[in-house]
Amino acid sequence: MKKILIGIALCFVFLSMSALAQEAKKPIKIGYINVPTGAAYMSVPAYNGVKLAIEEINAKGGVLGRPLEIISRDSKMDPGEAVRLAEELVSRDKVDVLMNTDSSAASIAVAGWAKQNHMPFVVTASEADSIIWNQENSYVARSNSGGYAWNAAVIKKAMAVHGDKLKNKRWVTIAPSFEFGRSLVGSAKYIATAQGLNPTWVGEQWPVYNKLSAGSTIVALERTNPEVVYAILFGTDVVKFVREAKKRNFIKDRIFVFPTLAIPENIEMLGAEMPKGWVTVGHPFDELRAKKPALDDFMKSYEAAYPDQPIKSYSISGYNGIKLIAAAIEKAGSTDSEKIAAAFDDVQFDASFGEETLRKIDHQATTAYWVGVSDVADGKGKLSDWSEYNMRDNSPPDSYILKIRNKK
């Protein structure tokens, strides 16, 4: 009898111990709002990067001794649905942090929700600066680069390439009507003037995303007889614009500034049809990996995990997003949402290009990016004559951001 009792007691001790151990091992949950059906072209590579980062971190024992767990939901690129999912992930799935790969409109909406509900939230895809600048929102951080800095670098590069030919010109803009298009055109206008280019803005077109009527739009732009074309387009709109601009001889003798032209997905899609000599942002990974061991390591593990899926810019920002969250939790020493949000200030994390630091004022990563001119070699598009820029040097001073915030 005594033996049985001791046995039972031992069992209890054992069980409670293992329960304790389980408690310590309870995963840290990251709620991930993603868009597999809305914009799979960005969702799939981003999720690949996310899974890779999670595997790496968990293989090294997790964060605070607990493994990371991702819970992914599809917002269908609908901002209303994204807010509903944020609510669901936090109150039903009890996630500790939110993260997304989504449109600018949805990111702004979830950022607002995160502020209202005091949840840390990491943006990994949207480049619209209004997410982090329009309001004081210590709960939001961003792991990819932002629109203003892109513009600053792109216009500097255009000045380096074209010199005085860029001064006193007639400019037109074409950008999708959504938030990212609006905010990029806005900051491009501001920066071009601030750099002393004395531009005249003679026309603007705001096609609906993915619904560009390229032929008619180009005729409308041609009528204003511009000398410089500032364009931001995505996905299928890029192809329509490039093909139609070539056919209609719109590209002749004009300077093109097109920040989104040479992102990896467009290089892959356009192939030899990539126009030459347009100033753009790109990711010359193959040339960079020789110089950056951290990137080379990242690319090797990515290629091993997803042999038939090329690395996209979203893979990197997704990967960096997880690394950023892990670093912030580590720094906070807990999964308390207020502590994580506070830890975002100046947190250092180990990103795919090496060590990065979040800016204190807007929780923006100091991601590097590359600006050059588009080119074609061996039947493939590429970025030539590129230089490296980073977010810290090309973001506006804190006073500029504070001014935006105070205006609101």
Add this chain to the structure above:
Amino acid sequence: MAYNGCCFLRLMGLFVEFYFIQFLTGLSTAAVLFLVTSGLSLIYGVTRILNFAHGGLYMLGAYMAYSLTQYLGGEGMNFWFALLLASLGASIVGVAIEMLVLRRVYHVPELYQLLATFALLLIIQDSTLHIWGPDDLLGPQAPGMAGAVSILGMPFPTYDLFLIGFAVVVMLGLYLLLFKTRFGVLLRAATEDREMVANLGTNQKWLFTAVFALGSLLAGLGGALQLPRESVSPIMDSNMTMDAFIVVVIGGMGSLFGAVVASIIVGVVQAFGILIFPEITLVLLFLIMAVVLSFKPYGLFGRAEDMVVEKALVKGGALKRPAAKMRYVWIGLGLFLLALPWFAGSYALVLTSEILIFALFAASLHFIMGHGGVAVFGHALYFGLGAYAVALLTKYFAVAMPLALFAAPVLAIVGALLFGWFCVRSQGIYLAMLTFAFAQMVWAVAFQWYDVTGGDNGILGVWPPAWASDKAVFYYMVLALCGASILILRYVVFSPYGYALRAVRDQSRRAEAIGLNGKRLQWIGLAFSGAFAGLAGGLFAYSKGSVFPTMLDIHSTMDAIVMTLLGGLSTISGPLVGSVTYIWLKSEISRYTELWRFALGLIILAIVIFFPRGIVGTFNAWFEKHKRRKKS
């Protein structure tokens, strides 16, 4: 800069060239639109099905053309051969859809058919994404047509010119087919009077299949011909579906000539809209559609058909008051909902609030659709108006929540009275399309009027005030308002007005004869139901803290329709059961699979084919049968 006379003329001359080139560009858009919509129109003419999945077949045509040009090579004749094969492929898929699914829904009401084809579109979308992947795919240029020809000194793409010519050839071909062959005679006869053709001994089944084959071939061809102009992407169907609908509705459904004229109108207006009013391109199209339908309710070349009108919705029959025993169920449900915050977590409260809001939205649609017999296909309009009323008042005037929530139904009523006046003069599928056009127009305004509505960023920061921001307090507020509204709707259903409305629905001529003004009753009914949809929208805005144009779009309308039909149209508790089931299903499905559209499509098809009476209706029927058997 000063222009002298010569320079001025030169400038004028330049403008003429621009306008002419823009006109041609518009025509090349019209060419592809015509290919797609002529198929849509032919199918509608014969089968009376407005096929949502047509845009899906267009997309399939483009994807198959891409794969075939990769496989065969995009050079010389192989390119054209690939395009031809791709169109045939789309045709085969169209035939499969017709034989497997649509044959089962020819006898159901038109709104159900619309839903069935919408479900098919969802299934095609997910299948395409699954087969070809998410990336944009770029096909080759048409051989020998990568350049441009000079017209009035301006370059114009050769391929666009080819498209215009090709569309003219197809137009002639269709004309010959319809007017010079026996098949064409049968098609036209079926468009005029299906039953007569059947009585004369034509096998209708195969006629329907044949017209689907032809229509899908044209859709696939339209898609395949896009290959040199744009990359193939999983969203190309939704763009085309919307444009094609606008064209067939403006031109008149079933009219091939209407498709020609309306394609040209839409193509050219789009082109000049970009040149002259780049800010309102979307609004412009829907505005034209709404204006045409307001003055010519059957489109430019469509014909009024009594036959169609009578069967847009199910006949409800006399509505029985539910058994007295049911009262206990309602009281029990009420007590459960009142007690919910004591034991449920915050997520359950949020979810229940959302279900209640959608139950009110569905109940308001159910009122006008089920009892009023008005096939509204744009109820999101009133939901969205309510939400935007709240958001705009909060953003620009910092209006307090009670007042804003009062304004939401008021704006919805104003909208419903305005748009409803045009809508109730139309009937059947045209009424559905007119309500759809108005909803899309307001959506386009919300989407493009960036300075006021924030475009697709929506309006943020519409949170309830501090006293109501606690989830339980907000829940009680939603429960009180939605509960009261649903009770009012129910009360009105059994009021004399409710009976009058059903009289008009079931026997419009007899109702007219005893002095009921049917149009006015429906008009008031639309305003009444719009008010509750507006209130639901206002509450929804506060529950999300933001509003977006998506609240006004087709998916929002679809949500309401599916919830209503899922519950059952000729029932009382249908909307409630429907919204609970639908919201629960939707959130659960998307938790477990990325193929949620596929799953949703299957569910809708199941409702349409197997349970057209909805959950409550099916249950009631089963219950009745059981009772009868017991008695005997």
